[in-house]
Amino acid sequence: MTIRVLHVASELYPLLKTGGLADVTAALPAALIEQGADARLLLPGFVPVAAGLADLRPVARLGRTFGAHEATLELGRLPESDLPVYMIRADDFYARPGNPYLDSEHVPWGDNAQRFALLGWAAAQLAQHADPDWAPRVVQAHDWHAGLAPAYLRAAALERGLAPAAAPARSVFTIHNLAYQGIFPAQQFGSLGLPADFFDMHGVEFYGQLSFLKAGLYYADKITTVSPTYAREIQTVAQGGGLEALLRGRAHDLVGILNGVDYAVWNPASDAAIAARYSATRMSGKLRCKTALQARMKLAQKHDAPVFGVVSRLTEQKGLDLLLAALPEIVSRGGQIVVLGTGDASLEQGYTRAARQHPDAVAVELGFDETLAHAIVAGADVMAVPSRFEPCGLTQLYALAYGALPLVHRVGGLADTVVDASLENLADGLATGFVFERFEPDALAAAIRRAFALHARSRDWRETRRRGMEQDFGWAASAQRYMALYRELA
Numbered sequence: 001m002t003i004r005v006l007h008v009a010s011e012l013y014p015l016l017k018t019g020g021l022a023d024v025t026a027a028l029p030a031a032l033i034e035q036g037a038d039a040r041l042l043l044p045g046f047v048p049v050a051a052g053l054a055d056l057r058p059v060a061r062l063g064r065t066f067g068a069h070e071a072t073l074e075l076g077r078l079p080e081s082d083l084p085v086y087m088i089r090a091d092d093f094y095a096r097p098g099n100p101y102l103d104s105e106h107v108p109w110g111d112n113a114q115r116f117a118l119l120g121w122a123a124a125q126l127a128q129h130a131d132p133d134w135a136p137r138v139v140q141a142h143d144w145h146a147g148l149a150p151a152y153l154r155a156a157a158l159e160r161g162l163a164p165a166a167a168p169a170r171s172v173f174t175i176h177n178l179a180y181q182g183i184f185p186a187q188q189f190g191s192l193g194l195p196a197d198f199f200d201m202h203g204v205e206f207y208g209q210l211s212f213l214k215a216g217l218y219y220a221d222k223i224t225t226v227s228p229t230y231a232r233e234i235q236t237v238a239q240g241g242g243l244e245a246l247l248r249g250r251a252h253d254l255v256g257i258l259n260g261v262d263y264a265v266w267n268p269a270s271d272a273a274i275a276a277r278y279s280a281t282r283m284s285g286k287l288r289c290k291t292a293l294q295a296r297m298k299l300a301q302k303h304d305a306p307v308f309g310v311v312s313r314l315t316e317q318k319g320l321d322l323l324l325a326a327l328p329e330i331v332s333r334g335g336q337i338v339v340l341g342t343g344d345a346s347l348e349q350g351y352t353r354a355a356r357q358h359p360d361a362v363a364v365e366l367g368f369d370e371t372l373a374h375a376i377v378a379g380a381d382v383m384a385v386p387s388r389f390e391p392c393g394l395t396q397l398y399a400l401a402y403g404a405l406p407l408v409h410r411v412g413g414l415a416d417t418v419v420d421a422s423l424e425n426l427a428d429g430l431a432t433g434f435v436f437e438r439f440e441p442d443a444l445a446a447a448i449r450r451a452f453a454l455h456a457r458s459r460d461w462r463e464t465r466r467r468g469m470e471q472d473f474g475w476a477a478s479a480q481r482y483m484a485l486y487r488e489l490a
């Protein structure tokens with residue numbers, strides 16, 4: 001039997017993206033369809049989503065609007081991939097300029113609880129045949145934005161006197177990042193239309209407040225996260241964000257499934273966004289990409305200077321404060337660094353200042369620029385991802401595909417995907433990048449020195465690079481794991 005699965009999320013590449021979540025919601029449903037699933041997506045009707053979906057038509061009027069004037073469910077498709085996408089049109093909630101979560105002052109919108117409750121509630125309505133032509137057997141909710149979907153499904157089962165397992169659909173909650181917990185004041189609970197006893201330690205309550213993330217973790221039938229190592233880390237006090245006890249209690253329902261790479265989007269042999277195409281067996285284009293990157297970023301045109309790249313949200317998570325402190329290690333050895341990112345003002349200023357001090361060796365572009373992101377991964381020799389924590393991380397996977405050796409902290413998905421170029425790993429033909437153990441300046445500096453040392457041994461460098469490019473992090477294997485999970489549930 002074909003499994004009908006609805007993915008519920010707030011971002012979708014290429015229409016709306018603030019991070020890796022959008023890459024996943026675009027690629028995973030398509031990979032599931034290839035495995036035989038009948039997969040669809042549900043998103044809020046943010047401006048670029050409403051503008052970007054093709055063939056939108058209304059399928060249902062939503063009875064509850066959480067305070068928006070009107071809410072309707074529409075069905076369209078993603079033009080490039082034909083993926084069926086449901087969209088909630090509620091212009092009072094979603095037709096706002098800029099970031100989907102924050103206002104122009106970078107403050108969360110005051111009605112976020114209601115805006116994202118509508119998303120979770122609409123998912124549960126779809127499971128109850130809001131669209132007479134299609135209803136999911138499994139609802140997979142991504143991150144706190146969709147965290148209430150499992151709660152509304154449970155509420156629907158209780159209302160009909162059914163056991164949780166007989167809910168209108170089974171549910172999976174996927175943690176992309178435990179640091180964003182969707183926390184709101186307890187007073188907001190009343191507006192959500194959930195049974196009163198759901199506001200409980202065994203429910204959506206979290207230290208006196210309301211947490212959408214906890215709702216997902218508590219009410220979903222299964223919990224997944226985006227790498228095996230992160231699945232273990234979040235069960236510890238250090239990385240559990242206060243939810244470690246809940247996660248430990250649900251350990252038998254929790255599984256880490258690594259994200260994949262959409263090689264239709266991230267492939268140097270076919271990438272139209274980069275200066276020249278190349279592959280593991282025809283590498284000459286990579287040097288042209290490097291030269292083009294140095295020119296674009298106004299760095300010294302030096303072929304032999306290793307170029308370090310960073311494409312990242314500039315947040316605490318990403319460890320770029322540690323890298324900023326280590327810049328002298330790169331510059332004094334004749335290396336260069338290109339940074340593309342946006343976020344914390346102190347990091348933006350720190351990197352901008354470094355670029356002013358070393359205009360030949362340090363270049364910074366503040367902003368979000370998909371094309372430049374590809375140009376950096378293609379032009380760089382090393383991509384740095386020194387994150388404090390990293391649920392999966394996609395940048396290091398893109399780096400491997402583009403022959404830019406990833407330099408990463410051994411944590412989360414980074415630990416699961418990059419093998420350090422130690423002497424023994426080189427000798428055994430395993431190395432694919434540079435991995436540092438402790439999140440300390442000296443450990444990062446040593447990894448940077450390892451990168452320079454390997455760069456000076458060009459045969460080893462080329463071999464390591466080729467090995468990285470030949471790794472297969474495609475979605476097929478992970479999609480099969482999700483399929484097995486759905487089968488277990490359905």
Ligand code: ADP
Nearest residue numbers: 019020312313341367368369370373393394395
């Ligand atoms: P996270 O989701 O935590 O931000 P990931 O590594 O999973 O980290 O995914 C980040 C995604 O966002 C990648 O596709 C990366 O290329 C992209 N990205 C991050 N910052 C920028 C930026 N400033 N410009 C363009 N793309 C960016």
Ligand code: GLC
Nearest residue numbers: 020021176390391392393394
């Ligand atoms: C989150 C995580 C990142 C992960 C991405 C997609 O934003 O920070 O590690 O790769 O989601 O799952």
